[in-house]
Amino acid sequence: MPAPPTDLRTGTHDPLRLPHESWRRLYGLACVRCGGGQGLRPGGHAYTQHPDGGRLGWAVQICTKCEHRVKATDNKVS
Numbered sequence: 001m002p003a004p005p006t007d008l009r010t011g012t013h014d015p016l017r018l019p020h021e022s023w024r025r026l027y028g029l030a031c032v033r034c035g036g037g038q039g040l041r042p043g044g045h046a047y048t049q050h051p052d053g054g055r056l057g058w059a060v061q062i063c064t065k066c067e068h069r070v071k072a073t074d075n076k077v078s
């Protein structure tokens, strides 16, 4: 059983395989990275893959704690 994604902004997700908890993140009800709900703010977009070949973008939220952690540890340009 694959581990749930830690940051939904990584890659493109199959909506049929996303656990319920991940949908809360896509809908902006929980932090896209940790699933927490404290100090949420806009955190970019996550994407789901659809059978017609298109991608659907979701405006997700990220918590203050994760935002600081990303800035401190993630220097990759995406």
Ligand SMILES: [Zn+2]
Pocket: 031, 032, 033, 034, 035, 036, 062, 063, 064, 065, 066, 067
């Ligand atoms: Zn978080």
